[in-house]
Amino acid sequence: MVLETQIIRVDEHNIDADLVLKAGEIIRTGGLVAFPTETVYGLGGDALSPEASGKIYAAKGRPSDNPLIVHICRMEDLDHIVKEAPAAAYKLAEAFWPGPLTMIFNKSSVVPYETTGGLDTVAVRFPSHPVARAFIEAAGGYVAAPSANISGRPSPTSVKYVVEDMMGRIDMIIDGGDVELGLESTIIDMTVPRPAVLRPGYVTRQMLEDLLGSVDEDKTMMSNDSTRAPKAPGMKYRHYAPKAELTIIDGAIETVIEYINKETARLKKEGHKTGVIAAEDTVAKYNADICKSIGNRNDERGIARELYRILREFDDEKATVIFSEAFDASGIGQAVMNRLLKAAGHRVIRL
Ligand code: AMP
Ligand code: MG
Numbered sequence: 001m002v003l004e005t006q007i008i009r010v011d012e013h014n015i016d017a018d019l020v021l022k023a024g025e026i027i028r029t030g031g032l033v034a035f036p037t038e039t040v041y042g043l044g045g046d047a048l049s050p051e052a053s054g055k056i057y058a059a060k061g062r063p064s065d066n067p068l069i070v071h072i073c074r075m076e077d078l079d080h081i082v083k084e085a086p087a088a089a090y091k092l093a094e095a096f097w098p099g100p101l102t103m104i105f106n107k108s109s110v111v112p113y114e115t116t117g118g119l120d121t122v123a124v125r126f127p128s129h130p131v132a133r134a135f136i137e138a139a140g141g142y143v144a145a146p147s148a149n150i151s152g153r154p155s156p157t158s159v160k161y162v163v164e165d166m167m168g169r170i171d172m173i174i175d176g177g178d179v180e181l182g183l184e185s186t187i188i189d190m191t192v193p194r195p196a197v198l199r200p201g202y203v204t205r206q207m208l209e210d211l212l213g214s215v216d217e218d219k220t221m222m223s224n225d226s227t228r229a230p231k232a233p234g235m236k237y238r239h240y241a242p243k244a245e246l247t248i249i250d251g252a253i254e255t256v257i258e259y260i261n262k263e264t265a266r267l268k269k270e271g272h273k274t275g276v277i278a279a280e281d282t283v284a285k286y287n288a289d290i291c292k293s294i295g296n297r298n299d300e301r302g303i304a305r306e307l308y309r310i311l312r313e314f315d316d317e318k319a320t321v322i323f324s325e326a327f328d329a330s331g332i333g334q335a336v337m338n339r340l341l342k343a344a345g346h347r348v349i350r351l
Helices: 017-028 050-060 075-081 087-096 130-138 159-166 205-212 253-269 300-316 332-343
Strands: 006-009 033-035 042-046 069-071 101-106 121-125 172-175 186-189 196-199 245-250 274-278 290-293 321-325 348-350
Touching: 006 017, 017 033, 017 042, 017 130, 017 172, 033 130, 042 050, 042 130, 075 121, 087 101, 087 205, 159 172, 245 253, 245 332, 253 274, 253 321, 290 300, 300 332
Parallel strands: 006 172, 033 172, 069 121, 101 186, 245 321, 245 348, 274 290, 274 321
Antiparallel strands: 033 042, 101 121, 186 196
């Protein structure tokens, strides 16, 4: 079924309350609205409605065992959707909410299994983006929202890519400009005695440990160990991927440049359109068809913001093979490398 998708523009510095109410009304009546958050664009539906959650999976082509994150806009709304929240969760909320942290709790009975992918737990986030907060409030307080992309593709960091993926599939798109962070939230499981990071993000393990003492980490996060199932079901899928085959080349930088240039020269002869993702200090040294700078290699925040846009641009420009330099995987860099590894289907060549 093709829907007529309205696009509205809402300025975060001057929020048009009438427009936001209109968007909220769509959610209250069972429809779907894409909206900006500080991480990536979300695809929202009423989190407490099984039918709305079903529509989200259909619009994205998302496997139904991959649970949705429930977005709230007031701390006091947490109680309604969780069975209990441990004291540690309030500590984290105080430090990082509103913001790019998702916490997993045991769910209360009001949250349908359609929203949680059949799990007894629910993922909750309180975003900081002013438009997201106003929209969630107008929508009734509980908005289930995965990223607003077709399943498997890079998450949208600007409205252009939401339109590309979601036009005709949902009722409304709120254009709030480019996002600020560019990578999905950190996910931490609060249902276990020692909280565990299931997906790395802007809020790093170190930041969590500074508050809670030691914190676990899902061992499947940075490896390709297919004998283990990640605890966040969505992390098992090939994700965030451009259409071209992407390979990460890791090693001493001069050797990496030499290797990639040899490979792209060979692949060009075979008729490929070749691409390279590199830091700004080395990007000029490559001779692929399309060479893109992801910014300063020491600026993880900048790299995080650019990554998905760059992956999407390679699609726009019809690259067929892409090579990427590896970047430092500490701090926020861990989230960057986690997404890059997934986009590459864990294809890494270590020189
Ligand atoms: P997205 O909304 O596209 O950023 O994906 C949401 C991520 O959160 C996926 O990787 C899900 O598997 C994960 N997630 C959501 N709810 C839960 C839950 N109850 N337990 C574990 N992981 C979850
Ligand atoms: Mg996603």
